Each structure stands twice: as C-alpha cells, then as structure tokens.
Amino acid sequence: MTQVTERVKHAAKWLYGNFWFFPTKILMRPFKSFDQLKFEKKGSYAFAFFVLILEALISIMNFVYKGFLINYEDIYQVNSLYLILTVLFPVVLFVVGNWCVTTLMNGKGKLGEIFQVTMYAMFPMCILQLVALFLSNVLILDEMTFVYALQTIGAVLLAVYGFIGLTVIHEYGLGQCIAALLLTVAAMMILVFILMLVFALVADVWDFVTVVSKELMLKYF
C-alpha cells in the first residue's frame, strides 16, 4: 500500500516538474533554464512530444471548433491528417535544417536539444492559442481583436524563446545565431527541393516496375 502511494507521489512529482515547473521556469528565466536544459539534462522528451502532439491537435481544433464568427472553413470538410502534417512537417524540417547548418557552423547543440528547445519555445504559443480558441467562441466580432492579438503574441513568443534557446544551446553570439537562422531557412528550402526530387524519382521507379511486371504478365501468363 505504501509502495503504491509512494509511486503515485513520485509520478505526480515527475509530472509537475517536467510539465509545469520547468516549462514555466523557462518563461521566467530563459537563459538560465535553457542552460540547465543543455548541461543538467533538465529537458524532457516526453514534454517535447507532448507539446508537438498538442500543437497538432490545436491545429485541428482551430479548424473545427473556432468560433463561427471568424471561422470561414467548411468544418465538414476537415482533413485531420493534412492538418497534423501542417504542424509536423515544418517542425521536422526546421529541426533537421537547423541541425544541418549548425553542425557545419560549430554549433554545440545536438539534434535532440534543438528539438527540445523548439518545443519548449512553442509551449506558450500553445497555451495562448487554446485561450484564443476559447475566446473566439465567446466574443463578438468587435472584440475579436483580442483573439488575433493573442495569436500574434503567441507567435512572437515562439520566435523570441526559440531564438534565445538556440543561442544558448549552440553557444553562439547574437550575429552568429541570426546568420545560422537565415541559413536554416535556406537549408529548409533545399530539403524541400530534395524531398520533391526523391518523390518524383520514386514515382518514376514505381512506374517502371509496374510497367515491366505488366509486360511480363502479358507475355508469360
């Protein structure tokens, strides 16, 4: 019995520490906390994936549950897989692109750390988006400015905390980090280009295989 309560207590402590205490600490003292994330291994993958899933869910909820007054989407035509991809794909692209660039630019951050920093920086945006989503169902058109303001503040926070986090984990200066981010954008474009190329080639190969197999079938069977 005591063992069970001990376990529950432990789990609650873990939950509180990883899902509330540390993420909010980052909001208060970003430099110190991101430093802890890197050197004291305070970052949690569980929380990072939780934020990623939450953001994907929010993108679906924003499509379906946003207040009628500002929702111009046809909610019966929702494509949840597509909406999930609109979150997942840019995140993966950014993390991989940033990792590619910073490895070449003497960045000290690892792939996992970049991912964690991005997700921790996204956390305040998620919360603000949820609040905005709720408000969009309650407010009238004249007051919808608040909703848009919240969403904008969320995006700005993502940029600010992401920037601070990346500078800290790569141990960069200000100018260096800006340069790295610009190069990251370029790298993301290149990645997209390569992906398109790969898909086109795979489609061609697949075409070739099907045609050959069809020919063989017609000739011998």
Next chain:
Amino acid sequence: MTKRLICLLLALMTLFSCALADGRNGSSNYLYTPYEEIIPAPPAYTLKYSLTARDYPEIDSLDNLVDIYVDDDAVYILCAKRLLVLEMDLSLRKVLTGYKDAEGNEVALDGCSGITVTPEKEIYITQSEKSQILNFNPDYSLKRVMGRPEIIGYDNVKYRPTKMVVDAAGRLYVISKGMYEGILELNADGTFTRFFGVNEVTFTPWQLFWRMFATKEQRARQSLWLPSDFTNLCIDQDGFLFATLMADDEMTVKRLNAKGQNIIKVDAEKPYPQGDLWTNESGFGIPTGKSQFIAVDVNDFGAYVCLDSTRSRVFCYNEDHSLLFIFGGPGDREGYFRNPVDVSFVGEYIVVLDALAQSIEVFAPTQYGKVLMNAVKHQYLYEYDVAAKYWEEALTYNHNLTLAYSGVGRMLLRSGEEEEAMEYLKMGDDRKYYDKAYEKVRTATLREYFVPGICVLLGLIALRIVYKVVKKIVKNKRKDRARI
C-alpha cells in the same frame, strides 16, 4: 398487408414522379454553397414556349436577332433588318423594316445592333457599321439621324455605336466598339460630353517581368494591352448604369455611378457576381474558362439577370449580389441555347434571344421561382415580415438555400427571438447578423447570471477569510495551551 403494399407503392410512385419532374423541367439546376461547392437546386425558371418566325405570319424570318428592350407596355425586339414591337403578351403590334429619310426616300433598316426606348416612347436604334444612331418618334417616323459626335483627338478612331441607353435626364450613353476610353456620354442633342466608366488596364507582375526581357520586335508583335471593351448596358431602377464588359478578371458586370466607378461591393468572404465559380480550364469540345457576361437586365426590385456567353447560362442575382438561381446552358434541348445574345425581364417572365436558333425563348417562373422572387422583392421594399414568410416557403422547396435561412434569421432577430435567429443565421452563413443576435443573447445571459455569479464569488472569498481567521484563532489557542 395489402394496405401496406399499396402505401409502399404509392410512396414509390410519388418518389419517382418527383425525380422525373426535377430532371425534366429546367436546365442547369444548381447553386453554390458559401464554400463555393456546387449543390443541386430546384428549377426556378423553366421554358414556357419559344417563339420563331412561324409564330408571326407577318414576318418571314427572325434572322440576326440582336437586342431586346422592354418598357412598361411594349417589348421591342430588334433584328439586324427589322424591328418588332410586341405587346406585353408577346403578340405582334408593329413591324418596322424601313423609314423615310429627310429627303423622303424610303430607306430599309440594315445593320442594326442596339435599341433603347425613352419614357416618351422615342425609339433609338444604333447602327454600328453605318456609324449612326436613328431616332424615331413614337409614331415610328424618323425624327433625326445622329452621326458621329465630334470628339477632339479621336478623328482616326472608327465610331461604331453598338448599344446605348438614355437616362432620366435625356443623356445618351453609347458603347462604341473599339473606343477603349469608356462609354460615350452624349447630350440630348447628340454632342459629346465625356467618356464614362473607363476600365483600368491591369497587369500581373509576371507579365511585366517577361516584358522586361522582350526585345523591341517582340513587343511590337505582342498584342496591345488595352482596356476591356464594354459589351452591353442597361439602366437600373435607381438610375445607375449596369454594364457588361469583356474582362480578364472576374468583374464582367459592373454597376456604375455618376462618376463612372463600379459600385458593386461585396463582403470579403462573398464572391463577386461572376457567374460560375468553378470552371474547367482545359478540355476537348467543352467550353473552358470563366464566365463572360454579354447582357444584363434589372427588374424593378433590384434583381438582375446576366447572360454568360461562355456556357450560355443565365445567372440571376439579388440587389445584394447574392446568387438566386441559374438556368440555361449550351445545347439544342428545350431550355438550352445555341447562341444567346440578349436577356431581359418581361413582367415576371425572362426572355432570352437565341440568334442561331432564331427564336425568342420565354421562361416562366416555377412555384419555387415565384416564391424566391417575391421574397427578394419584399426584402428590397423593406417588408421583412412578408419576405420572411416567402423565405420560409422557399425553404420547403430548397433546403440548401442559404439566402432563405439568413432571411428568416433576420426576421426572427427583429421579432426578438435571438436564439432561434442564431440557429437560422448560422445556417444562412450570415455572420454580420449572427454577431448582432449573439451579442443580445450574451448580454441577456450575463445579466441573468451576473448577480448570482458575483454572490457566489463573494461568498467564496468570505468563506476563505473566515477559514483563515478560524485557523489563526485555533493556532493561537494551541500556542496558549502550549505556553500553559
């Protein structure tokens, strides 16, 4: 058992009869949802009869139909070589094939392209290739021939008046083919005053980009970027000009004010009245590209019909530029057109001239169409209660009619039933009025729950304070005891 069978049979029969009635009558029975999807709609206007030269023994053919004009007691139908004046029931009153000119010579009508009639029953006929406008007295005798107006600086541009209208002040608005500066505004005596409603030339950045690289020779061979030509015009119930034009963008119909600006303004989420919203861009043997309006007519409560030359369809919009119904289409079948050239309201009927079939196609409203038009009419006259009744009836014919839901919703909002209004306005995709209804509902809810809510909040705070005080007292007592 037999009763049940009979019931089932009857049900099946009604089902099939409905399907047949729906499929047979009318043409192009569809509408667009607020999300620009195509949904079927019941036919609003169906072909009543089509008139050919055979129905008028006095004339031998109806070739080269070009224009129709309707005033309060007659219908004027113009062919290239004759003018038919019809009664409102489309029986023949008079055929005009020629006139006596000033010298008394008999001149046959030829190459006519447009007609308009003033309230004083003076008839104007434009002859584009002869560069002149004929003006007839109400007794069909020639009053004057108006030649080319003097326009300084345009001496080498050919004057080809194709269509014209006369406004309440007696000014003439003439479309001249190939004059890209706009509609010509002439005084009553035929002198030129100004160009009116010029269509701005627009380019895409991409076009400009390619032009940067073109050599002089290439540029010379490229087609000129000219403002688009007007094709047809009419005057609406408020005295504004409705004009159609050959345009590359979606604005192929414009409503022009006295300054010549387009005053068709639609909300950001609503499409401009542009005919078909979904069009195929490539294909074999089928019309491609967006709709191109070539004729427009307005009735006395602001509803206007536009004739699309791309797919031979007629689109009807209300005074708020929402699509009401569509009919017509390319083809030889009943209710379809081969080469429609003009469209007009005749009473509650709609008449379309088919130049290739040489026929006058008369469309009558179905029960659904009548209800729809009545609703639009009463809404235009600010009789919202009556309009709402018609909207409700329209909903029994067409569950997908967004406009009707918003019409009913607005009426409910006015009569103070905000919650029901919200439901209807949501289905009507009417955010502006949903906002108003919701604001009222929210205010009422807040008013109802504000006092109890605050009471509960204050109670909780009070409880907390009491709890703290009690705790302190208990603590102090314990301390006292410990001291003792």
